[in-house]
Amino acid sequence: MNRKFLICVPVFLLLFLSGCGDIRELNEIGIVVYTAIDKKEDQWLVSYQVVNPSTAARNSTGGGGEGAPVFTFTTSGETLQQAIQNTNLEEPRRLFFAHNSAVIISEEIAREGVSPVIDYYLRSIEDRATEPLFIAEKAMDILDMLDPSEPIPGRLLPNMMERGEKNMSKYEEVDFTDFVIAATSESKSAVIPQLVITGDKEGQTSMDALSKTRRAGTIKLGNLGAFNKDKLAGWLTPEEARGVAWITGEIEEIYITFDCHGKKEGPPQSTYLLTDSSVQLTPRLTGSRIEMELDIHTEGRVSEVNCAYDLSQPDNIDKMAGYIEERISLDVEAAWAKAKELNADVMGFANEINNRHRDKWKELKGIPDKGYLEQIDLITNVNVDIENTGINQTPFSSLIKE
Amino acid sequence: MGLFRKRKRQGGKIQEKQAVEQEGDSLSSQLDGNIKKIKELTGNTDDVMYRSVTIRGNYRLLLVYIEGISEVDRINTVINTLLQSNENEDLPVLNENENLINSLEERLLAISRCSYVENTDDLLTELLSGNTVIIADGFTRAISCNTPGGKRRAVEEPSTETVIRGPKDGFTEDIRTNISLIRDRIKTPDLWYKIKKVGKQTQTDVAVMYINNIADRRLVKEVVERLESIETDSILESNYIEEFIQDETYTLFPQIQNKERPDAVAAALLEGRVAIIVNGTPFALIAPVTLAMLMQTAEDYYQRPLFVTFLRLLRTFSFFVAMLLPGVYIAITTHHQEMLPTVLLFSLAAQREGVPFPAIVEALLMEVTFEILREAGVRMPKAIGASISIVGALVLGQAAVEAGVVSAVMVIIVSFTAITNFIIPTYNLSVAVRLLRFAFMILSAAFGFLGILAGLLILLIHLAGLRSFGVPYLTPMAPFILSEQKDTFFRFPLWALNARPESLNPENKRRMSANMKPSPPKKESS
Structure with missing residues (x-):
């Protein structure tokens, strides 16, 4: 009884002497x-x-x-x-x-x-x-x-x-x-x-x-x-940032604007909605340099077409897909150029090299300030699939002309 | 045998008690002497009635009974039977001492249960049990006829354990009625019970009931021995028994279950448990009991198994909510604000703006207010009780919030806690939870979650140490018994519950044949 009591006393004191600790x-x-x-x-x-x-x-x-x-x-x-x-x-x-x-x-x-x-x-x-x-x-x-x-x-x-x-x-x-x-x-x-x-x-x-x-x-x-x-x-820039996202495969759901005649200047008039994409980055050793092969495959649909195109023709669709591919390549190249300029490996190329060619990476690691970027050549292959053209096929502008 | 520690301790007492017991004075052969003695012993109380009858012209008989607890109709039948013997010629020789009494008793047996009484103590016990005692002049042996009566409550729906589906009859204050309600359900000759008188003054009938070939013999022996060791002057309710025979007094948790429903008691008997039925209360005791059992209701076996499983999980959840919610709220809002979703934190913080007290004081204030309302609700006259407690809770709660004394969330917490508390099916378990809630509130205010964790650990250790008649309180979780899991948190279909609880060590383990799952009839092969 006495011992029990003696144990209880400090427990009770603990309750009241702790002063409610870090209470706020x-x-x-x-x-x-x-x-x-x-x-x-x-x-x-x-x-x-x-x-x-x-x-x-x-x-x-x-x-x-x-x-x-x-x-x-x-x-x-x-x-x-x-x-x-x-x-x-x-x-x-x-x-x-x-x-x-x-x-x-x-x-x-x-x-x-x-x-x-x-x-x-x-x-x-x-x-x-x-x-x-x-x-x-x-x-x-x-x-x-x-x-x-x-x-x-x-x-x-x-x-x-x-x-x-x-x-x-x-x-x-x-x-x-x-x-x-x-x-x-x-x-x-x-x-x-x-x-x-x-x-x-x-x-x-x-x-x-x-x-x-x-x-x-x-x-x-x-x-x-x-x-x-x-x-x-x-x-x-946002465009370059998007290029980085393309390379790292973080693209989810974006709109890509393009010109339906493939012009690079002037405002683009059409939009492609990307729904799914897969990105494959393969580093390859070619002599002293490294070849980075970037394969981008996208699926999506066009959501705006403002030129007289007959979209029922598969040829035309393929042509359009070609323009979109060009557009994506441009983003990727811009990002790549900027990364080299800043000496910042924002897309994590080094990781890829390390994963596939560990020896090569050990060699490159010593170069200060991410200098290894200079030894990399980026090859971009883009493959765009246009799965459909929305619920309308013929552009509205061409309907008016007829 | 270590399980039954209590028995060893009390072995000595029983013998002492037997030695103390004395036989009362034997009856005198003089009728007047006997009357004088009875009057003297009962203090010449007015409700002791004496009616004298003369048979065969010269034999004076005296009927003694107590008005109110005996039935006048039956007494009259007894008198009629006695008077009929006047005309009967073939009575045995009269001058032999016992013959008159013997013949009268034989005759009376046809209408009522009778027995001999030879001393004043027994005579008084019979009288006080509502029986009629017949004393004949010149004989030292009297006859007691069973004529109990008096006003009794009828069998009604139990008020504390209501069901949606299931029998609606409940125990009454009369032990005979209660036993018959159980007999009605279990029609086996193996349903045994022994009535004992407990309480020096009250002489209360207490029945220990069990099914002979199911209940563990050692368990029955233990219950009987504990009952016999009770030496007290009064037993007014089954709790008097409970407190004398339970394993551990200084705990909040009940180790004996009380039930108002005969079907629940019958189910417990069939599992191999022992029931103790006490005259004068509609609450029968069931032992041994486990914590899991206290969280179950009779209706669990009258509803669909899946739904019951859901209900049981809900009850378990509510058990913890009722015990911990205010404590967790205090811990989170005063120690661990980082745990709250940001937006919820904003609204909680907004409500606490301008509340003058720390969260713990606020919580104690509301909890104590609620406990007062609850207790007052029980005391209040039935007609106004319900309305006043609701109005009190609503008005008090809302007004307190508007006056800025407490925050609105605290009212939500307290009322939700109170509601979850009502889900716990056993009242004396929910009382334990109510008290523990305060302990957890203080612990969490001082130490946050650390305090709650420490409290839960202490609680777990305490519960793991409790036993009810040798059965660990946390059975079948600790010790873990796989076969009993079918009927703990889950409720398997009845055909799957084919064994009685192992922890009770029943004499007969199987309830039914192994493969009772209903299936379509097999096609007869042609």
């Missing part, structure tokens, strides 16, 4: 949804978009709230942690980062090297390694933008990325894990998508923006930043 009530935390990191001279400027729960929740349940669903503020410090620590000087709530849904890094930091940022986030207990990364010219500006199409805070960027990934196939969401794996790899180069603000930025920073039908300004996905180690090496 919901109304004592500020939920951060986006973090932006800029640098001014030697000071880190960290900006936070913090949710205002009462208005944010009202938005998510449909009713319009009073006041903005989020507020932003910036703190500075000599290190990132110090800057974040300094929030305690002005923010009554303890910032809570576990629901941070994007980290936006300024272009300046990206060019200098993102290592300090990555290091901080990999050590952080609250932040998750699955937070997507973005680059913007001035990162904190992105946080000021309100968007009426996505009233729930913290959902805009991840959702935009998801759509961009699926329907445009230009960008892939890059989170800390992806970035670290790519940047530390000997063979692959890391990428981070860029965010740009188009239109009037000031117009989107107040609640008035949410009551207008047309957005004054908006956040868009811009170029794709290609990294050499941890430094931003340059930008790939």
Whole structure:
């Protein structure tokens, strides 16, 4: 009895003396949804978009709230942690980062090297390694933008990325894990998508923006930043980014515009909707050089044809397929040229070489700054199948002529 | 034998008790002396009735009975039978002491169960059981005739265990009725029971019932021995018995099941369990019992197997929800906010804006309020009870939210927890869950999920250590018994449940022949 009692006492004390450990009530935390990191001279400027729960929740349940669903503020410090620590000087709530849904890094930091940022986030207990990364010219500006199409805070960027990934196939969401794996790899180069603000930025920073039908300004996905180690090496345009996606086989569902007479200049007038594709990349050794053979096979249908073509003729369909193939080849070549220019192996050729010709890769590995790219020749074979032409066969314009 | 630790401890007591028992004074041959004695012993209570009858002109008989607990019609029949013997000529010689009594008893046996009484203690017991005692002048032996009566509740639908499909009769307060309800269902001569009087003052009839060639003999012996070891002055309800014979007192979990339904008791008897029926309460006891059994209902065997399996899984889920939900809510919202989907976190955070108390205080406030409402609902007069408790819950809940004292989610959590608690079929198990909920709330407020995990581990260790009459409480999960899995979380079709629970060690293991699965008739080969 006595012994039992003696065991029970510390257990009870544990309950009451632990002081409720790391307890934090919901109304004592500020939920951060986006973090932006800029640098001014030697000071880190960290900006936070913090949710205002009462208005944010009202938005998510449909009713319009009073006041903005989020507020932003910036703190500075000599290190990132110090800057974040300094929030305690002005923010009554303890910032809570576990629901941070994007980290936006300024272009300046990206060019200098993102290592300090990555290091901080990999050590952080609250932040998750699955937070997507973005680059913007001035990162904190992105946080000021309100968007009426996505009233729930913290959902805009991840959702935009998801759509961009699926329907445009230009960008892939890059989170800390992806970035670290790519940047530390000997063979692959890391990428981070860029965010740009188009239109009037000031117009989107107040609640008035949410009551207008047309957005004054908006956040868009811009170029794709290609990294050499941890430094931003340059930008790939959307077309080049798509070329990269073709090579890495990440294309899912995209529209390809083309001219139905094969002209390369002038605006294209027709569109091909890709529904399925397969990409095969085969490295082959030819003497001292490496030949990369890229076989692209696509299936899809045409969704716009604005020239007088008789699509019931298989010949015409084949001709059109040829033009589309040219178009795809152009994208691929542009991406390849840019990659060589930036010395960034964004498409992961080195991996392919390592997989198939391990000895060759050991030889190439020594060349600094991804110099091995110079020794690779890319040969592109594109095979486009047009499975159907939609529910209409003859272009409408030719119906009028008859 | 280590299982029956309790028996060894109490072996000594039984012998002591027998030594203490004394025989009462024997009856006097003088009728007046006997009357005086009875009056003296009963304090000349008004409801003890004396009616004298003279037969054969010179033999004075006295009928003694207690008004209210005996049936007047039957007493009158007894008197008529006695008077008829006046005309009867061929009575044996009268001056031999016992002959009159013997002949009268033979005659009375035709209308009622009779027995001899030779001392005052037995006489009083018979009187107090509602029997009529016939004392003759000049004889030291009296006759007791079975004439119990009085007002009794009729067999009604059980109020605590209602079913959609299944028999609608429930036990009453009368032990004879209750036994007959079970006899009605099991018509085997092997259904045995022994009635014992327990309680010095109340002399309550307690029947231990079992099926002779099914129930484990050691189990029956154990139950009987534990019953016999009870020395108390009163048994007013079966819980009095339960608390005296259960294995472990300091636990929230019941180790003996109480049932109001004769069909459920019959089913338990057929599995090889022992039932204890106590006079004066409609709740019969069943032992041994396991936790899994407490989560089952009689109706589980009257509905389709697949649906019952779904229900059982639902009950198991509800068991954990009822115990853990408020704790998990507190743990997530105060320790592990990262676990919530972002949008849900926003709305939870919005609701907590302006709530003055920490989540644990808020939860305790609501839970205690609910417990008060519930207890008040039981006490309140039936007519207003239901409406007041609903109104109280709704108004109090809504008003508390609007006043900003508690958040709306907390009201949802508390009410959902309360509803899941009602799914648990056994009331005294659901009580255990209700109390444990508070423990888990405090643990989670202090340590988050770590606390809940620790609590669950302690609970598991505790449950694994409990036994009910030698059967581990968590049977058939721990110890794991594959054959009993057919009727634990799952309910296999009845033809698949062809063996009695192994854990009960039944004398007769098979319930039915092995291949009872219905199948179309085989074609006769031509």
